[in-house]
Amino acid sequence: MAYVYRFKELVLKPSFIIPLVIFVGMIIYAFVYPLTLTINPGRWYYAPIAQPPSLKHPFGTTSTGQDVFLLVPIALRNTITISFVAAVISVLIAWGIGSVAALSQSQAMRTALLTLTDIICVLPGLPILMVIFFTWRDYLTIPLIGVIMGLLGWGFTARAVYSILYSLRHRTFVLTSYFTGLAMYKIVLKDFIPYLLRYLIINIVGTMMWAMGNEVTASIFGAMKMEEVTIGTTIHWAMYYQALLLGIWWWLAMPIIFLVIFVLSLYILMIEIDKYIFARARVTWG
Amino acid sequence: MSEIIIVNNLDGGYEVYVGGKRRVFVHAVDNVSLILRSNEVLGIAGESGCGKSTLAKMIYGAIIPPLVVRSGSIKLQTRKGNFVELNKLSIEEMRKKIWWTEISYIPQNSMNILNPLKRIKDQFINVFKYHDMNIDKEEVMKYIKDTLISLSLPLEVINAYPHQLSGGMRQRVVIALSLLFNPRIVIADEPTTAVDVVTQRIILSLIKEWREKNKSSLILISHDMSVHAYMDNRVAIMYAGNIVEIGEIFELFKEPLHPYTRALIESLIRKGDKTLRKGLPGLPPDLTNPPPGCRFHPRCPYAMDICRREVPPATTLGRDRYVKCWLYTGRG
Amino acid sequence: MHPLIKYVLQRVALALLVVWVGITITFILSRLMPFNAAELFISRMLAQGHSLTGEEIENMKKQILELYGLDKPIIVQYAIFLRNYMITGEMGPSFAFFPSNVKDIIGKALPWSITLLLLASVISWLVGNGLGVVAALTKHRKISSVLENIAIAFQPIPFAVLALSFLIFYLLVLKLPIPGAAFVSITSPFEMFIYMLRRASFPLLVLVLFGWFGGFVGMKAIALKMREEDFIVYAFLQGASTRSIRFMIFRNSILPQFTTLVLGISRVFVGSLLVEYIFNYPGIGYILQSAIANADYNLMLGILFFATVATAVAALILDLVYPLIDPRIRYPGQG
Numbered sequence: 001m002a003y004v005y006r007f008k009e010l011v012l013k014p015s016f017i018i019p020l021v022i023f024v025g026m027i028i029y030a031f032v033y034p035l036t037l038t039i040n041p042g043r044w045y046y047a048p049i050a051q052p053p054s055l056k057h058p059f060g061t062t063s064t065g066q067d068v069f070l071l072v073p074i075a076l077r078n079t080i081t082i083s084f085v086a087a088v089i090s091v092l093i094a095w096g097i098g099s100v101a102a103l104s105q106s107q108a109m110r111t112a113l114l115t116l117t118d119i120i121c122v123l124p125g126l127p128i129l130m131v132i133f134f135t136w137r138d139y140l141t142i143p144l145i146g147v148i149m150g151l152l153g154w155g156f157t158a159r160a161v162y163s164i165l166y167s168l169r170h171r172t173f174v175l176t177s178y179f180t181g182l183a184m185y186k187i188v189l190k191d192f193i194p195y196l197l198r199y200l201i202i203n204i205v206g207t208m209m210w211a212m213g214n215e216v217t218a219s220i221f222g223a224m225k226m227e228e229v230t231i232g233t234t235i236h237w238a239m240y241y242q243a244l245l246l247g248i249w250w251w252l253a254m255p256i257i258f259l260v261i262f263v264l265s266l267y268i269l270m271i272e273i274d275k276y277i278f279a280r281a282r283v284t285w286g
Numbered sequence: 287m288s289e290i291i292i293v294n295n296l297d298g299g300y301e302v303y304v305g306g307k308r309r310v311f312v313h314a315v316d317n318v319s320l321i322l323r324s325n326e327v328l329g330i331a332g333e334s335g336c337g338k339s340t341l342a343k344m345i346y347g348a349i350i351p352p353l354v355v356r357s358g359s360i361k362l363q364t365r366k367g368n369f370v371e372l373n374k375l376s377i378e379e380m381r382k383k384i385w386w387t388e389i390s391y392i393p394q395n396s397m398n399i400l401n402p403l404k405r406i407k408d409q410f411i412n413v414f415k416y417h418d419m420n421i422d423k424e425e426v427m428k429y430i431k432d433t434l435i436s437l438s439l440p441l442e443v444i445n446a447y448p449h450q451l452s453g454g455m456r457q458r459v460v461i462a463l464s465l466l467f468n469p470r471i472v473i474a475d476e477p478t479t480a481v482d483v484v485t486q487r488i489i490l491s492l493i494k495e496w497r498e499k500n501k502s503s504l505i506l507i508s509h510d511m512s513v514h515a516y517m518d519n520r521v522a523i524m525y526a527g528n529i530v531e532i533g534e535i536f537e538l539f540k541e542p543l544h545p546y547t548r549a550l551i552e553s554l555i556r557k558g559d560k561t562l563r564k565g566l567p568g569l570p571p572d573l574t575n576p577p578p579g580c581r582f583h584p585r586c587p588y589a590m591d592i593c594r595r596e597v598p599p600a601t602t603l604g605r606d607r608y609v610k611c612w613l614y615t616g617r618g
Numbered sequence: 619m620h621p622l623i624k625y626v627l628q629r630v631a632l633a634l635l636v637v638w639v640g641i642t643i644t645f646i647l648s649r650l651m652p653f654n655a656a657e658l659f660i661s662r663m664l665a666q667g668h669s670l671t672g673e674e675i676e677n678m679k680k681q682i683l684e685l686y687g688l689d690k691p692i693i694v695q696y697a698i699f700l701r702n703y704m705i706t707g708e709m710g711p712s713f714a715f716f717p718s719n720v721k722d723i724i725g726k727a728l729p730w731s732i733t734l735l736l737l738a739s740v741i742s743w744l745v746g747n748g749l750g751v752v753a754a755l756t757k758h759r760k761i762s763s764v765l766e767n768i769a770i771a772f773q774p775i776p777f778a779v780l781a782l783s784f785l786i787f788y789l790l791v792l793k794l795p796i797p798g799a800a801f802v803s804i805t806s807p808f809e810m811f812i813y814m815l816r817r818a819s820f821p822l823l824v825l826v827l828f829g830w831f832g833g834f835v836g837m838k839a840i841a842l843k844m845r846e847e848d849f850i851v852y853a854f855l856q857g858a859s860t861r862s863i864r865f866m867i868f869r870n871s872i873l874p875q876f877t878t879l880v881l882g883i884s885r886v887f888v889g890s891l892l893v894e895y896i897f898n899y900p901g902i903g904y905i906l907q908s909a910i911a912n913a914d915y916n917l918m919l920g921i922l923f924f925a926t927v928a929t930a931v932a933a934l935i936l937d938l939v940y941p942l943i944d945p946r947i948r949y950p951g952q953g
Contacts, residue, residue: 115632121881122636122933126888127906127925128643131918134910135651156881205774213776217892220778222910235782244789252786256779267774348855381857391855399852403869403945416857447945463856 007276016272019265026262030076041070042229050248060250063241068254071229075255076262079215079231082146086211087204089150091157094203098161102169103184114162120155126214128152130223140225149211157203164199168192198277205270209263216259231255288363290471290503291322291345296358298344299337299527299573301351312573314340316527316581317358319600322471325501329514329535331550332524333570338507339394341524342475345505346391347372347380364388365470386417390469392493394476396460400448406459407444413466433462437492454485458492465496472497473505478513490517511554515539520606523547526571526581531609543609545586580612588613622941622948633934637704640926644919645699649692651915659713659916682710709920714912715905720920723905731890731901732928734818736935738825739886743879745826746833751868753834754841765834773831777889780828785896817900821893829886836878840871873944880936884929902928 010016039046045065053060059068101113132148133140168174177187212231218224219232226233238244238251299314314337322328330338340353349355360372365388372384385391393399400409410430414421421429427444434443437458448456457477464472474493478486494517497504506517514521514535521538523531523546531544542548549566568585571577577584583593592612601614660679683689690698702708709720753762772780788794844850844867853863894903902921909917941947 115635118632118881119636119639122632122884122929123640123643124884124887124925124929126891127922128647130906130910131647131922134913134918135647135915139652159881209774209776213778214888216776216778217888220782220892221895221907232778244786249786249790252782256783256786259779260775260783263774263776264771267770271770346855381859385855385857393848393852393855395848399848401849401853401866401870403873405945412853412858412862413856416859416862447949449946450949 010272010276013272015268019268019272022261022265023269026076026258026265030073030080033073034070034077037070039070041066041074042227050246053250059254060248062238062251063243063246063248064237068250071234072254072258074229075231075234076258078142078228079212079259080262081142082149082215082230083208083211085143085146086149086153087207089147090152090154090207090211091200091203093150094154094157095161095200097154098158099165099188101158102162102165103188117155117158117162120152121159123152123155125152126217129214130218130221133218133225134223137223137225142228142230145215145225146211149214150207153207153210153214157207160203161199164196165192168195198274201270201273201277205266208266212259212263231259288324289321290324290363291320292359292361292369293318293320293345294359294361295319296341296344296355296360298349298353298355298358299340301354310574313576314527314573315344316576318527318529320522320529320532322503322505324470324503326519327497327504327506327517329506329508329518329521330524331508331511331514331521334509335570335573336524337527337573338509338524339475342473342505342507344373346389346473347375347384348377349373350377362388362471382417386413386464386469387467388469389471389473390464390467392461392464392472392474392477394479396457396477397453397480398456399460400456402448404447405444406446406448406451409448409459409463410466413463417467433466437462453481454488457481457485457489461489461492461496468500469502471503471505473507475507476509477506478508478510486513493517511550523550526576527573528581528610530582530611533607537607543603543614544582544611545588545613546582580610625941625947626938629934629937632937633930636930636933637926640930641700641703641923644703644923644926645696647922648699648915648919649695659711662713662913663716678711703923709923710916712909712914712917712920714908714914714917720917723917724902724920724924727900727902727905728924728928730814730818730899731894731903732932733814734821734825734890734894734899734901735883735887735928735932737818737822738829738890739879739883739932740936741822742826742829742886743833743875743882746830747837747868747872747875749830750834750837751841751864751871754838754845755864755867766838769831769834772828773835777828778892781824781889781893781896784824784827821890821897821899824893824897825886825889829889832882833875833878837871837875840874841867844871876936876940876943880933880940883932883936887925887929887932 034041043066047057047061047065047067049061049065050063051057051061057067057069059072061067062071097113097117101110101117104110104113129149129152133145174187178184215224215230216232216235219226219230219236220239222236224230224233224236226236234255235252238248238255241248241251243249243251296315296318300312302310302312316337318341320328330341332338343349343353344355345360347360355373358373361369362372362384363369370384372380375384400406404412407427407430410433411426414426430444431441434441439455439458439462443451443455443459448459451459461477472493477493478489481489490513493504496502504517506514508514518535520532521535522529523538523544525546531538531542531547533543538547539551542551546566553563553565555563566585571581571584577594579595580586580589580593580598583589586593590612596612598610598612599615600608600610602608603614659682660675663678664675707721709724712718712720712723715723749765753765756762847870850863850867850870853866858866890901891903891906893899894901895907898904902925905917906921908914909921
């Protein structure tokens with residue numbers, strides 16, 4: 001009898017349950033906790049200046065008089081929002097372009113789309129983003145930043161989607177369906193979608209990480225809406241006020257630590273879910 | 287005709303771990319005894335999954351995990367005349383002393399087994415290097431050219447990359463590589479599967495001619511009885527890890543003894559015969575859990591009580607002929 | 619047409635296309651800006667109180683307006699822009715580094731950036747792939763699992779965060795100074811190159827240290843598969859030594875990985891921009907920071923254009939190297 005990976009088994013696995021708890025905790029800290037606050041933690045000078053972590057200020061305070069414990073969830077929320085919007089937009093574009101390129105009968109169309117994808121891949125996206133963010137900084141909102149990133153970040157995903165679909169299309173079982181007269185869209189629905197589900201998750205998580213990297217890098221350069229609290233802008237201000245030289249390490253370290261923990265928990269969750277889907281898929285398809 | 291390979295009660299298979307924990311033993315070769323004489327072609331026939339390729343690997347000495355030999359021996363008479371036990375040698379010793387010089391190998395799927403990044407001449411030169419042969423470069427080139435000519439391949443091939451050759455040409459290059467050091471024994475494992483009948487004929491004839499010229503021995507593995515009819519002196523029929531019958535090829539075709547051999551031969555198309563071919567019902571057994579007694583009994587039309595209980599002994603019927611079946615023991 | 623010529627032409631065409639798309643984006647951005655960059659530039663020059671005479675200001679105004687061609691139809695503006703960027707290289711003055719021209723500032727920084735970019739992407743790719751093969755083929759399970767765990771733990775973390783954490787660790791925990799290179803008088807291009815390498819070594823270290831994970835993960839998977847390939851098994855049966863087989867697996871697995879090297883250039887570029895800024899390496903990233911800090915739009919647009927050129931050229935160089943390692947591009951096959 002084939003080995004079946006049950007849902008119960010997944011849920012009881014420590015390498016699934018621990019990152020899940022951390023992930024949920026992070027989401028609550030970033031999205032629910034700020035709702036209970038009465039002050040705007042982004043404002044300057046509501047807290048004492050440059051205090052090390054203590055009972056009153058568990059993560060310390062900044063040189064600009066902000067409480068890091070209140071600052072971090074806002075920063076995390078905004079960075080997650082940017083990266084999630086970017087991931088959704090870019091994965092939508094990537095899947096559209098990748099699947100049309102792979103499934104289209106027209107050679108010209110395929111060449112055109114693949115060339116476009118190659119250009120997007122080679123084009124240095126971040127300098128373009130930085131110029132856009134800096135020039136239009138007064139007009140940007142957090143979700144809009146994500147949308148702009150998404151418009152430029154689909155190259156790699158589209159390439160991956162193309163090669164997966166292209167190889168799927170030329171597999172025997174698909175050819176058999178095709179030659180027995182099944183329409184291409186039905187083949188896509190019936191044969192491809194279950195197989196592609198795992199790549200969808202991988203793509204979204206991968207693009208989120210790319211977008212977070214871009215947000216942080218652009219902010220460090222100062223090319224961002226600097227009044228908005230994000231992980232990147234927090235790091236920028238910490239560096240701007242020489243936090244490292246003055247020994248105010250918590251200002252830099254806390255946002256970094258929280259970003260890393262969030263990213264890792266998300267990534268490990270993705271790996272475990274992917275393993276689960278893959279094992280299930282293998283059982284159903286024999 | 288002296289005996290150059292003696293396989294004695296060889297027993298082995300694959301140790302596989304399922305899910306990283308449970309150990310499963312696939313008993314692919316069960317108590318096999320065989321001899322190979324000089325200057326003869328010995329065929330091994332049977333369905334896919336009957337263990338014939340595993341037996342070939344063991345005789346070639348490529349015994350690396352998960353393949354293991356549990357008992358028995360494989361003895362080879364070297365050029366010097368002394369016997370070595372192949373299953374006692376390390377892979378390193380096999381590689382240096384036995385492979386390609388004493389025994390060489392023509393693998394399955396020989397169209398796609400050349401390194402795609404090396405020119406044909408480098409593929410030849412590499413084989414010399416693998417065996418630490420420091421021969422003058424010009425001499426090597428001349429040798430390669432002669433070999434190519436004898437296989438009626440154009441000389442341009444020498445500087446070509448594999449992808450520039452047709453499938454048939456690549457296959458001939460592979461055969462040339464295998465025969466490079468004029469080995470005394472060649473093991474050909476399904477050399478002509480996935481090839482059309484015309485190419486099949488060309489390749490088999492090439493091997494046949496070379497063998498007759500060099501008086502070497504050949505072990506030919508194939509599921510196709512017509513290939514055996516064309517090539518073999520003797521043929522061994524394998525079923526589920528056992529050799530159930532061995533005989534001289536004409537005798538075996540004229541009078542197949544084991545019910546399985548009979549079924550194999552009956553499935554061949556004969557000139558003028560218009561009756562429907564009969565297939566053998568059932569499937570070969572699961573080698574992780576073979577049936578008790580004679581492994582063929584669940585599919586055998588003559589199965590008796592004893593077949594279900596006890597393993598049949600080998601019954602010798604004249605020189606070079608034996609069968610493992612309760613029908614011929616006189617005890618049935 | 620010989621397939622090799624076709625391949626080279628295709629690659630060159632792609633590089634030109636990338637540059638063209640880059641320049642067009644630059645043009646569109648420059649015209650869409652929510653303010654008139656030319657007038658902003660002049661008013662800010664005046665506000666900075668540069669001691670300019672009225673005549674000089676008029677001259678500069680004329681020069682900038684001519685450069686932008688704002689009074690002409692948009693198509694003509696585009697043509698002028700293309701000519702200025704692609705042919706004459708005239709991109710106007712820089713505000714941050716006044717009175718230097720954008721062209722000169724970037725011209726000085728570009729060789730530094732391309733050197734760092736090519737070194738970083740090739741070295742981290744080689745390190746990643748080398749370790750990937752080792753992890754796939756080694757008998758020591760421990761080495762393989764340690765490497766794998768490191769790669770899995772670090773791969774998802776944004777490079778900026780890793781570079782900063784390294785900086786924090788280096789400065790606060792190890793308490794070491796960041797090595798720069800003392801300025802030496804340079805007489806020959808060779809000495810210049812050596813000096814460049816010395817300056818590049820620390821940024822390069824950081825880029826490679828955190829840049830090998832992707833190559834590693836991909837290579838390990840490919841090499842594990844390659845090990846089962848028929849021609850590898852055949853080489854083993856032919857009596858090839860373990861060393862020859864390892865080399866053969868490496869050599870054959872590296873080909874599919876080459877695409878990731880070329881396409882990964884733009885991602886390495888992002889990292890190198892940041893590292894240049896953090897470690898004061900005189901490349902494009904360093905001047906980009908000044909451009910942003912001083913709101914120098916001319917310089918920013920110039921950098922945007924040259925960033926495209928840099929990645930396109932780096933990708934083209936790697937693309938042209940590819941046929942040297944894959945004979946299937948050099949020689950036509952029979953399908």
